[in-house]
Amino acid sequence: MSTQKEITIYDIAEALDLSPATISRGLKDHPTIRKDTRKRIFDKAKEMGYQQNLFASNLRRSRSNTIGVIVPRLNSYFMSAVIAGMEKVANAAGYNLIISQSTESKEKELANIKTLYNSRVDGLLVSLAYDSENIDHFDLFLNKGIPLIFFDRVFDHPQCTSIVIDNYKAGYEITSHLIRQGSKRIAHITASIKRNVYADRLRGYRDALADHGILYDEKLIFFCNLSEQAGAEATQRILEMDELPDGIFAANDTTAVSCIRTLKQAGIKIPEQITVAGFNNDPLSKVIEPNLTTMNYPGQEMGELAAATLIRKLDTKEGTSLNTIVLHHNLIVRESSQRKGADS
Amino acid sequence: MSTQKEITIYDIAEALDLSPATISRGLKDHPTIRKDTRKRIFDKAKEMGYQQNLFASNLRRSRSNTIGVIVPRLNSYFMSAVIAGMEKVANAAGYNLIISQSTESKEKELANIKTLYNSRVDGLLVSLAYDSENIDHFDLFLNKGIPLIFFDRVFDHPQCTSIVIDNYKAGYEITSHLIRQGSKRIAHITASIKRNVYADRLRGYRDALADHGILYDEKLIFFCNLSEQAGAEATQRILEMDELPDGIFAANDTTAVSCIRTLKQAGIKIPEQITVAGFNNDPLSKVIEPNLTTMNYPGQEMGELAAATLIRKLDTKEGTSLNTIVLHHNLIVRESSQRKGADS
C-alpha cells in the first residue's frame, strides 16, 4: 500500500536540469528537441517510472482520446462482436472506449449521454434504444459539433454518419427466398418499427410479397422485444391462428430459434409445413436443427468501421461528406427453409 | 458546428454574484450551503447549460470514478454477460467503465495495463490471458495500492480479491455425473492449465476418476484454445483413437457443441455411445441436439459482484479481508449425458 508520490515531468526536469517544457516536448517527439536530449528524457522517465497524467493533459488540450459507446444491451453475441471490433480499432489508434447500456430506454440513454459528455469524450458511437423517437436528447453533442456516429439502429441526421446494412434489401431477399420455397402465408416477427432496422426489414417483406402477388396481411405481423421468451410467445399465438402460416421470418436469430423449438414441440415439420428464417447469423443458427436460414450481419466489421470512421473524423477534422455507409450482407440458406425441389 | 464556449462554474458564479467555491459546493450538495442558494445555483446551471468538466475535477481530486476492465476476449456470450453486469453496477454507483481486450496475450495485457494506469482508473477488474504466467506486469497497480480484482481467470495474490466459482468441485461433479451415467473412459478437452479455471477443472476430473477407481490416462486430455474449430479438431483426434472414449467433458460449451456436431457427423450416438458435457451454460447448450449437459456459470452475477466488490473497496477505503469470493454453480443435466435407467 505504499502510496508513493506520483512522478511528474517536474521531477524529471529537476533530475535532468531541464525545464518541464522540454520534458513535455521530448516525451512526445516534438521536432525541435535534440535527439540526444530526447533520449536522456526517455531514459530518465523510464528509470523514474514516469506515467503521464491524462487528466492534466486532457484538461489542457480539451481533448480526451476517449470514445463513448452507447448500446441498447451488451449481452448478445452480435453486440459483443461489435464492441470487440471497436475496441480493436480504437486501441490501435490510441483511443479508449467508455461503454454504457441504454437497456432500451430513452431516459437511460439520456443519462448516458450526459455522463459521456461530462467525461468529454471526443465522439460517440451509438445504436439507439427501442423507444427513442428522435435524437433531440443528443443535442448536447450535436450543438457542440462533437461527432456522432450511429450504427445498426440508426437515425437520419445531416450531421451524423450511419453504418448499416441494407435492411430493406435484406428483408426483401429473405422474404423472396421463402416465397420461392413455396411459402405464401409468411408471418413476420419483429420489434418496434421506430427503429430503422425493423421498419426497413418490414418494408422489404411487404414489397417482396407485393412483387410476388401476395396480399399483405396485418394479422401476420407480430411485434415483440425479440427475446427468447417473446419468440416462444409469438409462436404460441401463431399456433393458435385459424389458418396456420406456411413461413416465418423472424427479425433476429434468438427469436427464430425459439420459434423453431416451439414449432417442433407442437409437432410441426420444418421446413415442410413451415419454413423459418432468422436474422444475424448468430452462432445459434448453425446449431439448431434444422439449421437456420439467416442473414449474415458482420458485427465485428461494423464495429471496426464505426470506430475507424469516427477516428478519421477526429484526426482529420474534416467533416467527411459520407452520410451513410452500407455494409454487405448475404443470405445464408440452410435447412430451415430449404424445401426439396425448390431453388434457393 | 457552433463551438460555443464551455460554461464553467466561474460563469455561474458571475451570473449569480457568488464565488466559484460556493457554486462548486452547491452543485454537490455540500451541507453548509443554504437551501435556497443551492436551488438558485441549480436553476442557473441548468439555464446556462452547464456541464461539469470531469478532467478538472479528477485532476484536482486525483480520482477518476472510472474502472478499468481487461478481459481476454469480448466476443462470447459469457463475457458480454459479465460486462453487462459490471456496467449495471458501476453506472448505478456513478462509475464509468473503460474496457480493453488482451486477446489472450501477455504483451497486450501489459499495454492495456499501462493505458489504464495513465487514465488513472480507480481500480481494475481483470480476467487473465491464457499465457500470463504471473502478475508481475500488474506491479504498476499493486505498488500504488490501487485495488485489483480478478474474476473467472484469477491469480492468487495477497493484495487481490478473486471472484470465482469452485471450478475444482464443478469439474468433480461433472465428471462424477458422467461416470454415474456409465462412462469409464472420459476424454477431457481443455485449455492452458496456467489458468486456474482449467487447472482446477482438470484436478476435479482427476479426483473424480480416482474416487471411482478409474485410472487417469494422459492420452485422454486434449489441450486447445476452446474455439469452435479447435473443438472439431480435438474431436477428430478423438475419433482416430484406437479405443474410443465413452464420455467427453469439454471445458466450455462452444467446444462441447462443436464436439457433438463432429461426433454426430461421424455417426456416433449421443449419449448412448459417448456422453458429452460442456461448461458455461451458453445459450447454445439448450439448442444443440441432444441438449447439452453443462455447468451453469453466472456471468452477469459475476460481473455485478466484481464491480460491487471493487466499488465497496474504493468507497470505504477499507481493505476488505475477503480474498476469494466463490459463486454458486450448478450442474444442468440434459440429454447429451443422460442414459436410460441411470440416475443423474
Add this chain to the structure above:
DNA sequence: ATGAAAGCGCTAACAC
C-alpha cells in the same frame, strides 16, 4: 534548441 509563465476548470483548506 530550450525556458518562463500562464492557464485549462475544479476543489478544499483556511479565513471570515
Add this chain to the structure above:
DNA sequence: GTGTTAGCGCTTTCAT
C-alpha cells in the same frame, strides 16, 4: 454560510 486562494500536471505561446 460564503469567499480567497493555491494548486492538481500538463501544454503552449512567446521569448531568448
